[in-house]
Amino acid sequence: MRLSYRIGTAALLIVAIILIKRHLDLVQDDSRVQSGWSFNGISGGSDSSVPVASESKNDANAPAADSKDGFSVVGDANKDQSAADGDDDIALGSRPVYETTPIIVPNDRVIVMAKLSAEDTAWVSNDLADWRNYIYTVDDVNAAKHTPMNKGRESLAYLQYIIEHYDDLPSTIVFIHSHRDGYPGAWHTDTMDYSNVDSIRALQTDFVQRNGYANLRCQLSPGCPDEIRPFRNPPQSGQTTERVYAQAWKELFNNTDVPEVVAVACCSQFAVSREQVLQRPLSDYQWFYEWVLTTPLSDKLAGGVMEYTWHIIFGQDPVYCPDAYQCYEDVYGNPYFW
Template structure:
Protein backbone atom coordinates (compact mmCIF):
# COMPACT_ATOMS: atom_id res chain seq x y z
CA UNK A 1 0.00 0.00 0.00
CA UNK A 2 2.80 2.38 0.89
CA UNK A 3 4.54 1.59 -2.37
CA UNK A 4 1.38 2.43 -4.32
CA UNK A 5 0.99 5.72 -2.44
CA UNK A 6 4.58 6.63 -3.21
CA UNK A 7 4.05 5.88 -6.89
CA UNK A 8 0.91 8.03 -6.98
CA UNK A 9 2.66 10.91 -5.18
CA UNK A 10 5.69 10.64 -7.47
CA UNK A 11 3.37 10.68 -10.48
CA UNK A 12 1.59 13.79 -9.23
CA UNK A 13 4.90 15.52 -8.58
CA UNK A 14 6.16 14.62 -12.06
CA UNK A 15 2.93 15.83 -13.68
CA UNK A 16 3.15 19.09 -11.74
CA UNK A 17 6.77 19.62 -12.78
CA UNK A 18 5.90 18.95 -16.42
CA UNK A 19 3.00 21.41 -16.21
CA UNK A 20 5.25 24.06 -14.64
CA UNK A 21 7.86 23.42 -17.30
CA UNK A 22 5.25 24.08 -19.97
CA UNK A 23 4.15 27.30 -18.29
CA UNK A 24 7.71 28.55 -17.97
CA UNK A 25 8.33 27.71 -21.63
CA UNK A 26 5.30 29.80 -22.61
CA UNK A 27 6.54 32.63 -20.40
CA UNK A 28 9.99 32.40 -21.94
CA UNK A 29 8.55 32.50 -25.46
CA UNK A 30 6.41 35.52 -24.61
CA UNK A 31 9.45 37.39 -23.33
CA UNK A 32 11.51 36.50 -26.38
CA UNK A 33 8.67 37.75 -28.56
CA UNK A 34 9.62 41.34 -27.82
CA UNK A 35 12.46 41.25 -30.33
CA UNK A 36 10.16 39.71 -32.91
CA UNK A 37 7.26 42.08 -32.54
CA UNK A 38 5.51 42.79 -35.77
CA UNK A 39 4.27 46.13 -36.99
CA UNK A 40 1.13 45.90 -34.82
CA UNK A 41 3.03 47.94 -32.25
CA UNK A 42 3.55 45.28 -29.61
CA UNK A 43 1.55 42.73 -27.66
CA UNK A 44 -1.66 44.76 -27.85
CA UNK A 45 -4.45 42.36 -28.67
CA UNK A 46 -7.59 44.20 -29.81
CA UNK A 47 -7.19 47.38 -31.84
CA UNK A 48 -9.95 49.73 -32.89
CA UNK A 49 -8.77 51.79 -35.84
CA UNK A 50 -9.79 55.32 -36.65
CA UNK A 51 -11.92 55.63 -39.74
CA UNK A 52 -12.24 58.53 -42.13
CA UNK A 53 -13.71 60.67 -39.38
CA UNK A 54 -11.69 62.23 -36.58
CA UNK A 55 -12.31 59.32 -34.19
CA UNK A 56 -9.17 58.43 -32.27
CA UNK A 57 -7.82 54.88 -32.11
CA UNK A 58 -7.83 52.95 -28.86
CA UNK A 59 -6.43 49.60 -27.77
CA UNK A 60 -7.49 47.01 -25.25
CA UNK A 61 -5.07 44.55 -23.65
CA UNK A 62 -6.05 41.29 -22.05
CA UNK A 63 -4.53 40.89 -18.55
CA UNK A 64 -2.04 38.14 -19.40
CA UNK A 65 -0.67 39.99 -22.40
CA UNK A 66 -0.44 43.19 -20.38
CA UNK A 67 1.71 41.42 -17.78
CA UNK A 68 3.94 39.85 -20.44
CA UNK A 69 4.20 43.21 -22.19
CA UNK A 70 5.44 44.84 -18.98
CA UNK A 71 7.95 42.03 -18.32
CA UNK A 72 9.25 42.17 -21.89
CA UNK A 73 9.71 45.92 -21.84
CA UNK A 74 11.49 45.70 -18.49
CA UNK A 75 13.91 43.08 -19.83
CA UNK A 76 14.59 45.01 -23.02
CA UNK A 77 15.10 48.25 -21.13
CA UNK A 78 17.48 46.48 -18.77
CA UNK A 79 19.48 45.19 -21.75
CA UNK A 80 19.66 48.63 -23.28
CA UNK A 81 20.64 50.20 -19.96
CA UNK A 82 23.55 47.78 -19.72
CA UNK A 83 24.69 48.37 -23.31
CA UNK A 84 24.08 52.09 -23.67
CA UNK A 85 27.03 54.47 -23.38
CA UNK A 86 26.82 58.18 -22.47
CA UNK A 87 26.82 59.09 -26.18
CA UNK A 88 23.93 56.74 -27.04
CA UNK A 89 20.43 57.79 -28.04
CA UNK A 90 19.26 56.69 -24.60
CA UNK A 91 21.54 59.02 -22.64
CA UNK A 92 22.64 61.80 -24.98
CA UNK A 93 20.73 65.02 -24.22
CA UNK A 94 21.10 66.71 -27.60
CA UNK A 95 17.86 67.32 -29.49
CA UNK A 96 16.67 64.44 -31.63
CA UNK A 97 13.61 63.28 -33.52
CA UNK A 98 12.52 60.01 -35.08
CA UNK A 99 10.63 60.42 -38.36
CA UNK A 100 8.37 57.46 -39.16
CA UNK A 101 6.74 56.67 -42.50
CA UNK A 102 3.53 54.64 -42.21
CA UNK A 103 0.21 53.83 -43.81
CA UNK A 104 -3.05 54.28 -41.91
CA UNK A 105 -3.39 50.56 -41.19
CA UNK A 106 0.09 50.23 -39.65
CA UNK A 107 0.48 50.59 -35.91
CA UNK A 108 3.20 52.72 -34.34
CA UNK A 109 2.19 52.83 -30.66
CA UNK A 110 5.57 51.33 -29.86
CA UNK A 111 7.32 54.58 -30.88
CA UNK A 112 5.96 56.66 -28.00
CA UNK A 113 6.05 53.74 -25.58
CA UNK A 114 9.62 52.61 -26.25
CA UNK A 115 11.27 55.89 -27.33
CA UNK A 116 10.10 58.40 -24.71
CA UNK A 117 13.37 60.35 -24.91
CA UNK A 118 12.98 61.00 -28.66
CA UNK A 119 10.59 63.46 -30.24
CA UNK A 120 8.31 61.77 -32.79
CA UNK A 121 7.13 62.82 -36.25
CA UNK A 122 4.90 60.07 -37.63
CA UNK A 123 3.80 60.72 -41.21
CA UNK A 124 0.82 58.87 -42.66
CA UNK A 125 1.07 58.47 -46.42
CA UNK A 126 -2.56 57.59 -47.20
CA UNK A 127 -4.68 59.68 -44.81
CA UNK A 128 -4.69 63.42 -45.35
CA UNK A 129 -6.70 63.92 -42.15
CA UNK A 130 -3.83 62.58 -40.03
CA UNK A 131 -1.99 65.24 -37.97
CA UNK A 132 1.15 64.65 -40.06
CA UNK A 133 0.67 63.37 -43.60
CA UNK A 134 2.08 63.47 -47.10
CA UNK A 135 0.23 65.21 -49.91
CA UNK A 136 0.01 61.97 -51.91
CA UNK A 137 0.59 58.28 -51.33
CA UNK A 138 3.55 57.94 -53.65
CA UNK A 139 7.25 57.22 -53.36
CA UNK A 140 7.18 54.93 -50.34
CA UNK A 141 9.08 56.16 -47.27
CA UNK A 142 11.01 58.73 -49.34
CA UNK A 143 7.89 60.89 -49.56
CA UNK A 144 7.56 61.10 -45.77
CA UNK A 145 11.29 61.70 -45.25
CA UNK A 146 11.45 64.55 -47.75
CA UNK A 147 8.19 66.04 -46.49
CA UNK A 148 9.62 66.23 -42.97
CA UNK A 149 12.82 67.92 -44.14
CA UNK A 150 10.95 70.45 -46.26
CA UNK A 151 8.46 71.29 -43.51
CA UNK A 152 11.12 71.58 -40.80
CA UNK A 153 14.20 72.78 -42.67
CA UNK A 154 14.55 75.95 -40.60
CA UNK A 155 13.90 74.23 -37.25
CA UNK A 156 15.65 70.87 -37.33
CA UNK A 157 16.87 69.08 -34.18
CA UNK A 158 20.53 68.11 -33.97
CA UNK A 159 19.88 64.46 -34.90
CA UNK A 160 17.14 63.14 -37.20
CA UNK A 161 16.40 59.42 -37.53
CA UNK A 162 14.32 58.13 -40.44
CA UNK A 163 12.68 54.74 -40.05
CA UNK A 164 9.84 52.51 -41.22
CA UNK A 165 6.76 51.85 -39.10
CA UNK A 166 7.59 48.33 -37.92
CA UNK A 167 9.45 47.57 -34.74
CA UNK A 168 11.00 44.37 -36.10
CA UNK A 169 11.65 43.18 -39.64
CA UNK A 170 14.02 40.91 -41.56
CA UNK A 171 16.06 43.91 -42.67
CA UNK A 172 16.69 45.23 -39.13
CA UNK A 173 19.83 44.02 -37.37
CA UNK A 174 17.98 44.58 -34.09
CA UNK A 175 14.56 45.97 -33.34
CA UNK A 176 14.16 49.63 -34.17
CA UNK A 177 13.68 50.83 -30.59
CA UNK A 178 16.91 49.18 -29.48
CA UNK A 179 18.77 50.58 -32.50
CA UNK A 180 17.63 54.13 -31.73
CA UNK A 181 18.39 53.89 -28.03
CA UNK A 182 21.89 52.51 -28.70
CA UNK A 183 22.61 54.87 -31.60
CA UNK A 184 25.99 56.58 -31.19
CA UNK A 185 25.00 60.23 -31.47
CA UNK A 186 28.65 61.32 -31.55
CA UNK A 187 29.20 59.28 -34.73
CA UNK A 188 26.09 60.71 -36.38
CA UNK A 189 27.29 64.23 -35.64
CA UNK A 190 30.83 63.53 -36.84
CA UNK A 191 30.00 61.51 -39.96
CA UNK A 192 26.76 63.25 -40.84
CA UNK A 193 25.08 59.97 -41.78
CA UNK A 194 24.64 56.55 -40.15
CA UNK A 195 22.86 53.60 -41.71
CA UNK A 196 20.94 51.55 -39.14
CA UNK A 197 21.68 48.28 -40.96
CA UNK A 198 25.20 46.94 -40.53
CA UNK A 199 24.87 43.56 -42.26
CA UNK A 200 25.81 44.14 -45.86
CA UNK A 201 23.40 41.89 -47.74
CA UNK A 202 21.42 43.02 -49.61
CA UNK A 203 23.00 46.17 -50.93
CA UNK A 204 26.74 45.69 -50.70
CA UNK A 205 27.80 42.19 -51.76
CA UNK A 206 28.51 43.28 -54.44
CA UNK A 207 27.32 46.85 -54.92
CA UNK A 208 23.60 46.52 -55.54
CA UNK A 209 23.10 49.04 -58.33
CA UNK A 210 25.31 48.94 -61.44
CA UNK A 211 23.61 51.16 -64.04
CA UNK A 212 25.88 50.05 -66.88
CA UNK A 213 25.69 46.29 -66.27
CA UNK A 214 25.26 44.44 -69.56
CA UNK A 215 21.96 42.75 -70.34
CA UNK A 216 23.37 39.23 -70.00
CA UNK A 217 24.60 39.93 -66.47
CA UNK A 218 21.43 41.81 -65.59
CA UNK A 219 19.32 38.80 -66.56
CA UNK A 220 20.77 36.96 -63.55
CA UNK A 221 19.72 39.48 -60.93
CA UNK A 222 16.45 40.13 -59.13
CA UNK A 223 13.80 41.74 -61.35
CA UNK A 224 13.25 44.63 -58.92
CA UNK A 225 16.97 45.34 -58.80
CA UNK A 226 17.08 45.22 -62.61
CA UNK A 227 14.19 47.70 -62.86
CA UNK A 228 15.99 50.06 -60.49
CA UNK A 229 19.23 49.77 -62.45
CA UNK A 230 17.46 50.50 -65.72
CA UNK A 231 15.91 53.63 -64.25
CA UNK A 232 18.90 54.81 -62.28
CA UNK A 233 21.04 56.64 -64.85
CA UNK A 234 18.19 58.86 -66.04
CA UNK A 235 16.99 59.44 -62.50
CA UNK A 236 20.51 60.47 -61.47
CA UNK A 237 20.70 62.87 -64.41
CA UNK A 238 17.35 64.39 -63.49
CA UNK A 239 18.07 64.67 -59.78
CA UNK A 240 21.67 65.86 -59.89
CA UNK A 241 21.66 68.12 -62.93
CA UNK A 242 23.36 65.78 -65.44
CA UNK A 243 26.45 65.06 -63.34
CA UNK A 244 28.44 61.89 -64.07
CA UNK A 245 26.51 58.74 -63.15
CA UNK A 246 28.51 56.41 -60.85
CA UNK A 247 29.30 52.96 -62.23
CA UNK A 248 28.40 51.32 -58.90
CA UNK A 249 26.10 52.34 -56.08
CA UNK A 250 26.05 50.29 -52.90
CA UNK A 251 24.66 50.69 -49.40
CA UNK A 252 23.20 48.20 -46.92
CA UNK A 253 19.45 48.22 -47.37
CA UNK A 254 16.74 49.43 -46.57
CA UNK A 255 16.41 53.22 -46.23
CA UNK A 256 16.58 53.54 -42.43
CA UNK A 257 19.25 55.91 -41.16
CA UNK A 258 20.15 58.90 -39.01
CA UNK A 259 21.63 62.21 -40.10
CA UNK A 260 22.88 65.33 -38.38
CA UNK A 261 21.23 68.70 -38.78
CA UNK A 262 24.50 70.14 -40.10
CA UNK A 263 24.63 67.50 -42.84
CA UNK A 264 21.05 68.19 -43.92
CA UNK A 265 21.76 71.93 -44.08
CA UNK A 266 24.75 71.42 -46.40
CA UNK A 267 22.14 71.26 -49.14
CA UNK A 268 19.79 74.21 -49.68
CA UNK A 269 16.07 73.70 -49.16
CA UNK A 270 15.59 73.96 -52.93
CA UNK A 271 17.40 70.62 -53.41
CA UNK A 272 14.99 68.75 -51.18
CA UNK A 273 12.02 70.43 -52.86
CA UNK A 274 13.43 69.34 -56.22
CA UNK A 275 13.97 65.75 -55.04
CA UNK A 276 10.39 65.67 -53.78
CA UNK A 277 9.01 67.13 -57.01
CA UNK A 278 10.85 64.46 -59.00
CA UNK A 279 9.41 61.76 -56.75
CA UNK A 280 5.87 63.07 -57.22
CA UNK A 281 6.15 63.67 -60.98
CA UNK A 282 8.23 60.73 -62.23
CA UNK A 283 6.56 58.20 -64.51
CA UNK A 284 8.44 55.39 -62.76
CA UNK A 285 6.37 52.97 -60.75
CA UNK A 286 5.94 53.65 -57.07
CA UNK A 287 8.20 50.71 -56.17
CA UNK A 288 10.97 51.65 -58.59
CA UNK A 289 10.98 55.33 -57.65
CA UNK A 290 11.15 54.38 -53.99
CA UNK A 291 14.06 52.00 -54.62
CA UNK A 292 15.94 54.64 -56.58
CA UNK A 293 15.71 56.94 -53.57
CA UNK A 294 16.71 54.08 -51.25
CA UNK A 295 20.09 53.96 -52.98
CA UNK A 296 20.55 57.73 -52.99
CA UNK A 297 20.11 58.77 -49.34
CA UNK A 298 23.72 58.11 -48.36
CA UNK A 299 24.92 60.11 -51.36
CA UNK A 300 22.49 62.96 -50.67
CA UNK A 301 23.95 63.11 -47.16
CA UNK A 302 27.58 63.31 -48.16
CA UNK A 303 28.84 59.73 -48.55
CA UNK A 304 30.56 58.05 -51.49
CA UNK A 305 28.38 56.13 -53.99
CA UNK A 306 29.57 52.83 -52.48
CA UNK A 307 29.13 53.09 -48.70
CA UNK A 308 29.74 49.61 -47.35
CA UNK A 309 31.72 49.56 -44.08
CA UNK A 310 32.63 46.19 -42.58
CA UNK A 311 29.98 44.75 -40.27
CA UNK A 312 32.19 45.01 -37.19
CA UNK A 313 33.18 48.57 -38.07
CA UNK A 314 29.56 49.59 -38.51
CA UNK A 315 28.56 48.18 -35.12
CA UNK A 316 31.48 50.00 -33.48
CA UNK A 317 30.70 53.30 -35.20
CA UNK A 318 26.91 53.30 -35.20
CA UNK A 319 26.14 51.49 -31.92
CA UNK A 320 29.45 51.71 -30.01
CA UNK A 321 29.39 47.91 -29.77
CA UNK A 322 32.84 46.35 -29.86
CA UNK A 323 32.05 42.65 -29.52
CA UNK A 324 30.80 42.09 -33.09
CA UNK A 325 33.45 40.57 -35.34
CA UNK A 326 31.70 39.09 -38.36
Protein backbone atom coordinates in the same frame (compact mmCIF):
# COMPACT_ATOMS: atom_id res chain seq x y z
CA MET B 1 -12.62 88.70 35.85
CA ARG B 2 -11.65 92.10 34.51
CA LEU B 3 -7.98 91.27 35.06
CA SER B 4 -8.22 88.16 32.88
CA TYR B 5 -9.84 90.17 30.09
CA ARG B 6 -7.04 92.69 30.23
CA ILE B 7 -4.39 89.98 30.10
CA GLY B 8 -6.10 88.33 27.09
CA THR B 9 -6.41 91.62 25.23
CA ALA B 10 -2.74 92.38 25.84
CA ALA B 11 -1.72 88.97 24.52
CA LEU B 12 -3.74 89.47 21.32
CA LEU B 13 -2.14 92.86 20.77
CA ILE B 14 1.34 91.38 21.18
CA VAL B 15 0.57 88.58 18.64
CA ALA B 16 -0.84 91.14 16.19
CA ILE B 17 2.27 93.31 16.48
CA ILE B 18 4.55 90.29 15.86
CA LEU B 19 2.56 89.22 12.75
CA ILE B 20 2.56 92.75 11.32
CA LYS B 21 6.33 93.02 11.83
CA ARG B 22 6.90 89.65 10.09
CA HIS B 23 4.79 90.75 7.13
CA LEU B 24 6.70 94.00 6.77
CA ASP B 25 10.03 92.11 6.88
CA LEU B 26 8.91 89.74 4.11
CA VAL B 27 7.73 92.58 1.89
CA GLN B 28 11.09 94.27 2.39
CA ASP B 29 13.01 91.09 1.48
CA ASP B 30 10.92 90.51 -1.66
CA SER B 31 11.74 93.96 -2.92
CA ARG B 32 15.44 93.00 -2.87
CA VAL B 33 15.10 89.68 -4.75
CA GLN B 34 16.89 89.62 -8.08
CA SER B 35 16.48 86.98 -10.77
CA GLY B 36 19.40 84.53 -11.10
CA TRP B 37 18.69 84.03 -14.82
CA SER B 38 20.21 85.92 -17.69
CA PHE B 39 19.44 85.79 -21.37
CA ASN B 40 22.21 86.36 -23.91
CA GLY B 41 24.41 87.79 -21.19
CA ILE B 42 21.82 90.21 -19.76
CA SER B 43 20.71 89.45 -16.23
CA GLY B 44 17.08 89.50 -15.16
CA GLY B 45 15.43 91.44 -12.36
CA SER B 46 15.18 95.18 -11.89
CA ASP B 47 18.92 95.64 -12.63
CA SER B 48 18.58 94.07 -16.08
CA SER B 49 21.07 96.40 -17.74
CA VAL B 50 24.02 94.78 -15.95
CA PRO B 51 25.70 92.11 -18.14
CA VAL B 52 26.70 88.79 -16.61
CA ALA B 53 30.45 88.26 -16.43
CA SER B 54 31.16 85.52 -18.93
CA GLU B 55 34.31 84.20 -17.28
CA SER B 56 36.22 84.63 -14.01
CA LYS B 57 39.70 85.25 -15.35
CA ASN B 58 41.70 85.64 -12.15
CA ASP B 59 40.32 82.69 -10.19
CA ALA B 60 40.49 79.31 -11.90
CA ASN B 61 38.38 77.78 -9.14
CA ALA B 62 35.54 80.29 -9.42
CA PRO B 63 32.29 78.56 -10.45
CA ALA B 64 31.36 79.13 -14.08
CA ALA B 65 27.80 79.97 -15.01
CA ASP B 66 25.79 77.00 -16.26
CA SER B 67 24.05 77.68 -19.54
CA LYS B 68 21.17 76.14 -21.46
CA ASP B 69 20.07 77.42 -24.85
CA GLY B 70 20.99 81.05 -24.26
CA PHE B 71 20.13 81.07 -20.54
CA SER B 72 22.79 81.28 -17.82
CA VAL B 73 22.51 80.45 -14.13
CA VAL B 74 24.52 83.01 -12.24
CA GLY B 75 26.83 81.62 -9.53
CA ASP B 76 27.69 83.11 -6.14
CA ALA B 77 27.61 86.87 -6.64
CA ASN B 78 30.25 87.61 -3.97
CA LYS B 79 32.73 85.18 -5.53
CA ASP B 80 32.06 86.61 -8.99
CA GLN B 81 32.73 90.09 -7.62
CA SER B 82 36.09 89.18 -6.11
CA ALA B 83 37.15 87.16 -9.15
CA ALA B 84 36.37 90.05 -11.46
CA ASP B 85 38.42 92.65 -9.53
CA GLY B 86 40.88 94.33 -11.89
CA ASP B 87 39.21 92.84 -14.97
CA ASP B 88 37.24 94.55 -17.67
CA ASP B 89 34.23 92.33 -16.90
CA ILE B 90 31.38 94.03 -15.05
CA ALA B 91 30.66 92.16 -11.84
CA LEU B 92 27.19 91.46 -10.50
CA GLY B 93 27.80 93.28 -7.22
CA SER B 94 26.87 91.92 -3.85
CA ARG B 95 23.14 91.48 -4.26
CA PRO B 96 21.87 88.06 -3.09
CA VAL B 97 21.42 85.29 -5.67
CA TYR B 98 18.86 82.61 -4.87
CA GLU B 99 18.79 78.97 -5.87
CA THR B 100 16.98 78.40 -9.16
CA THR B 101 15.62 75.46 -11.10
CA PRO B 102 17.42 75.07 -14.45
CA ILE B 103 15.39 75.17 -17.63
CA ILE B 104 15.43 71.82 -19.44
CA VAL B 105 16.19 72.20 -23.15
CA PRO B 106 13.62 70.39 -25.31
CA ASN B 107 14.81 67.10 -26.77
CA ASP B 108 17.15 67.80 -29.66
CA ARG B 109 16.62 64.58 -31.59
CA VAL B 110 13.70 63.22 -33.56
CA ILE B 111 12.42 60.05 -35.20
CA VAL B 112 10.79 60.54 -38.60
CA MET B 113 8.57 57.84 -40.02
CA ALA B 114 6.08 57.01 -42.77
CA LYS B 115 3.12 54.80 -41.90
CA LEU B 116 -0.06 53.40 -43.40
CA SER B 117 -3.27 54.41 -41.65
CA ALA B 118 -3.85 50.81 -40.51
CA GLU B 119 -0.48 50.60 -38.76
CA ASP B 120 -0.13 51.16 -35.01
CA THR B 121 2.94 53.24 -34.23
CA ALA B 122 2.16 53.98 -30.56
CA TRP B 123 5.29 51.98 -29.72
CA VAL B 124 7.44 54.94 -30.80
CA SER B 125 6.15 57.22 -28.04
CA ASN B 126 5.88 54.39 -25.51
CA ASP B 127 9.27 52.74 -26.03
CA LEU B 128 11.37 55.65 -27.27
CA ALA B 129 9.97 58.40 -25.07
CA ASP B 130 13.31 60.21 -24.88
CA TRP B 131 13.01 60.97 -28.60
CA ARG B 132 10.58 63.32 -30.24
CA ASN B 133 8.76 61.79 -33.20
CA TYR B 134 7.15 62.99 -36.39
CA ILE B 135 5.04 60.35 -38.11
CA TYR B 136 3.39 60.89 -41.49
CA THR B 137 0.42 58.86 -42.67
CA VAL B 138 0.93 58.27 -46.39
CA ASP B 139 -2.50 56.95 -47.38
CA ASP B 140 -4.89 59.32 -45.58
CA VAL B 141 -4.88 63.01 -46.46
CA ASN B 142 -7.19 63.68 -43.50
CA ALA B 143 -4.57 62.53 -40.98
CA ALA B 144 -2.99 65.21 -38.80
CA LYS B 145 0.39 64.66 -40.49
CA HIS B 146 0.24 63.25 -44.00
CA THR B 147 1.88 63.24 -47.41
CA PRO B 148 -0.11 64.29 -50.47
CA MET B 149 -0.01 60.73 -51.82
CA ASN B 150 1.50 57.31 -51.21
CA LYS B 151 4.48 57.39 -53.57
CA GLY B 152 8.10 56.34 -53.29
CA ARG B 153 7.47 54.28 -50.15
CA GLU B 154 8.94 56.29 -47.24
CA SER B 155 10.61 58.91 -49.47
CA LEU B 156 7.96 61.63 -49.43
CA ALA B 157 7.65 61.52 -45.63
CA TYR B 158 11.42 61.78 -45.16
CA LEU B 159 11.75 64.68 -47.58
CA GLN B 160 8.63 66.44 -46.35
CA TYR B 161 10.00 66.54 -42.80
CA ILE B 162 13.24 68.13 -43.99
CA ILE B 163 11.40 70.70 -46.09
CA GLU B 164 8.95 71.61 -43.34
CA HIS B 165 11.64 71.88 -40.64
CA TYR B 166 14.66 73.02 -42.64
CA ASP B 167 15.06 76.16 -40.51
CA ASP B 168 14.61 74.46 -37.12
CA LEU B 169 16.05 70.97 -37.48
CA PRO B 170 17.13 69.08 -34.35
CA SER B 171 20.74 67.94 -34.04
CA THR B 172 20.04 64.27 -34.80
CA ILE B 173 17.34 62.96 -37.14
CA VAL B 174 16.58 59.24 -37.43
CA PHE B 175 14.54 58.00 -40.40
CA ILE B 176 13.05 54.55 -39.80
CA HIS B 177 10.19 52.29 -40.87
CA SER B 178 6.94 51.87 -38.99
CA HIS B 179 7.52 48.31 -37.75
CA ARG B 180 8.71 47.88 -34.17
CA ASP B 181 10.38 44.47 -34.40
CA GLY B 182 10.06 40.86 -35.46
CA TYR B 183 10.69 38.67 -38.46
CA PRO B 184 9.89 38.90 -41.34
CA GLY B 185 8.49 42.44 -41.12
CA ALA B 186 11.69 43.89 -39.68
CA TRP B 187 14.12 41.41 -41.22
CA HIS B 188 16.54 44.19 -42.20
CA THR B 189 16.90 45.59 -38.66
CA ASP B 190 20.23 44.55 -37.16
CA THR B 191 19.42 43.30 -33.66
CA MET B 192 18.74 39.82 -32.28
CA ASP B 193 15.02 40.61 -32.12
CA TYR B 194 15.03 42.64 -35.34
CA SER B 195 14.05 45.53 -33.10
CA ASN B 196 14.02 49.20 -34.04
CA VAL B 197 13.63 50.00 -30.35
CA ASP B 198 16.89 48.23 -29.48
CA SER B 199 18.78 49.76 -32.39
CA ILE B 200 17.68 53.32 -31.62
CA ARG B 201 18.47 52.92 -27.91
CA ALA B 202 21.99 51.79 -28.82
CA LEU B 203 22.55 54.41 -31.52
CA GLN B 204 25.78 56.36 -31.02
CA THR B 205 24.64 59.89 -31.79
CA ASP B 206 28.18 61.22 -31.39
CA PHE B 207 29.16 59.15 -34.44
CA VAL B 208 26.20 60.55 -36.37
CA GLN B 209 27.44 64.04 -35.54
CA ARG B 210 31.02 63.25 -36.61
CA ASN B 211 30.16 61.39 -39.80
CA GLY B 212 27.01 63.26 -40.77
CA TYR B 213 25.29 60.04 -41.85
CA ALA B 214 24.90 56.56 -40.38
CA ASN B 215 23.17 53.65 -42.05
CA LEU B 216 21.27 51.70 -39.39
CA ARG B 217 21.95 48.45 -41.23
CA CYS B 218 25.51 47.13 -41.02
CA GLN B 219 24.96 43.75 -42.66
CA LEU B 220 26.28 44.33 -46.16
CA SER B 221 23.79 42.20 -48.07
CA PRO B 222 21.63 43.17 -49.80
CA GLY B 223 23.08 46.33 -51.21
CA CYS B 224 26.84 45.88 -51.09
CA PRO B 225 29.35 45.64 -52.67
CA ASP B 226 27.89 46.68 -56.07
CA GLU B 227 24.10 46.56 -56.05
CA ILE B 228 23.62 49.17 -58.77
CA ARG B 229 25.74 49.30 -61.93
CA PRO B 230 23.82 51.79 -64.06
CA PHE B 231 25.74 50.96 -67.24
CA ARG B 232 25.75 47.19 -66.90
CA ASN B 233 24.73 45.66 -70.23
CA PRO B 234 22.61 43.71 -70.08
CA PRO B 235 21.31 44.81 -66.64
CA GLN B 236 21.36 42.32 -63.83
CA SER B 237 18.42 39.94 -64.09
CA GLY B 238 15.54 41.01 -61.88
CA GLN B 239 17.31 44.21 -60.82
CA THR B 240 14.73 46.69 -62.04
CA THR B 241 16.09 49.68 -60.07
CA GLU B 242 19.40 49.33 -61.90
CA ARG B 243 17.61 49.70 -65.26
CA VAL B 244 16.20 53.13 -64.38
CA TYR B 245 18.95 54.49 -62.13
CA ALA B 246 21.03 56.37 -64.73
CA GLN B 247 18.08 58.37 -66.01
CA ALA B 248 16.79 58.97 -62.50
CA TRP B 249 20.22 60.29 -61.47
CA LYS B 250 20.22 62.79 -64.33
CA GLU B 251 16.77 64.02 -63.31
CA LEU B 252 17.56 64.18 -59.59
CA PHE B 253 20.95 65.87 -59.81
CA ASN B 254 20.63 67.64 -63.16
CA ASN B 255 23.94 66.30 -64.42
CA THR B 256 25.32 63.33 -66.34
CA ASP B 257 28.00 62.36 -63.79
CA VAL B 258 26.33 59.03 -63.13
CA PRO B 259 28.55 56.80 -60.95
CA GLU B 260 29.76 53.51 -62.38
CA VAL B 261 28.76 51.73 -59.16
CA VAL B 262 26.27 52.64 -56.45
CA ALA B 263 26.11 50.54 -53.30
CA VAL B 264 24.84 50.81 -49.73
CA ALA B 265 23.38 48.30 -47.30
CA CYS B 266 19.60 48.41 -47.68
CA CYS B 267 16.87 49.49 -46.61
CA SER B 268 16.29 53.23 -46.13
CA GLN B 269 16.74 53.34 -42.36
CA PHE B 270 19.44 55.83 -41.35
CA ALA B 271 20.39 58.76 -39.13
CA VAL B 272 21.75 62.15 -40.14
CA SER B 273 22.99 65.25 -38.40
CA ARG B 274 21.45 68.69 -38.82
CA GLU B 275 24.76 70.04 -40.14
CA GLN B 276 24.85 67.39 -42.86
CA VAL B 277 21.28 68.12 -43.96
CA LEU B 278 22.14 71.81 -44.21
CA GLN B 279 25.03 71.10 -46.58
CA ARG B 280 22.36 71.19 -49.27
CA PRO B 281 20.04 74.15 -49.85
CA LEU B 282 16.34 73.76 -49.20
CA SER B 283 15.73 73.93 -52.94
CA ASP B 284 17.53 70.59 -53.43
CA TYR B 285 15.12 68.79 -51.10
CA GLN B 286 12.17 70.48 -52.74
CA TRP B 287 13.47 69.28 -56.10
CA PHE B 288 13.86 65.69 -54.88
CA TYR B 289 10.37 65.83 -53.37
CA GLU B 290 8.86 67.05 -56.63
CA TRP B 291 10.70 64.30 -58.52
CA VAL B 292 9.22 61.57 -56.30
CA LEU B 293 5.74 63.08 -56.67
CA THR B 294 5.83 63.44 -60.44
CA THR B 295 8.11 60.70 -61.80
CA PRO B 296 6.29 58.20 -64.00
CA LEU B 297 8.18 55.45 -62.17
CA SER B 298 6.10 53.20 -59.96
CA ASP B 299 5.91 53.55 -56.19
CA LYS B 300 8.37 50.67 -55.83
CA LEU B 301 10.87 51.96 -58.38
CA ALA B 302 10.81 55.53 -57.11
CA GLY B 303 11.40 54.20 -53.59
CA GLY B 304 14.19 51.92 -54.89
CA VAL B 305 16.01 54.81 -56.56
CA MET B 306 15.84 56.86 -53.37
CA GLU B 307 16.96 53.87 -51.26
CA TYR B 308 20.25 53.84 -53.17
CA THR B 309 20.59 57.62 -53.21
CA TRP B 310 20.02 58.77 -49.61
CA HIS B 311 23.64 58.22 -48.61
CA ILE B 312 24.83 60.26 -51.59
CA ILE B 313 22.37 63.06 -50.80
CA PHE B 314 23.86 63.15 -47.31
CA GLY B 315 27.46 63.51 -48.36
CA GLN B 316 28.77 59.95 -48.72
CA ASP B 317 30.54 58.34 -51.67
CA PRO B 318 28.38 56.40 -54.15
CA VAL B 319 29.78 53.17 -52.68
CA TYR B 320 29.19 53.23 -48.92
CA CYS B 321 29.98 49.75 -47.64
CA PRO B 322 31.97 49.95 -44.37
CA ASP B 323 33.20 46.76 -42.72
CA ALA B 324 30.29 45.28 -40.73
CA TYR B 325 32.23 45.01 -37.45
CA GLN B 326 33.49 48.58 -37.78
CA CYS B 327 29.97 49.71 -38.61
CA TYR B 328 28.57 48.06 -35.46
CA GLU B 329 31.32 49.66 -33.40
CA ASP B 330 30.70 53.11 -34.87
CA VAL B 331 26.91 53.07 -35.05
CA TYR B 332 26.02 50.98 -31.98
CA GLY B 333 29.14 51.05 -29.83
CA ASN B 334 29.77 47.29 -30.02
CA PRO B 335 31.46 45.39 -32.89
CA TYR B 336 29.42 42.32 -31.93
CA PHE B 337 26.11 44.16 -31.65
CA TRP B 338 24.30 41.60 -33.84
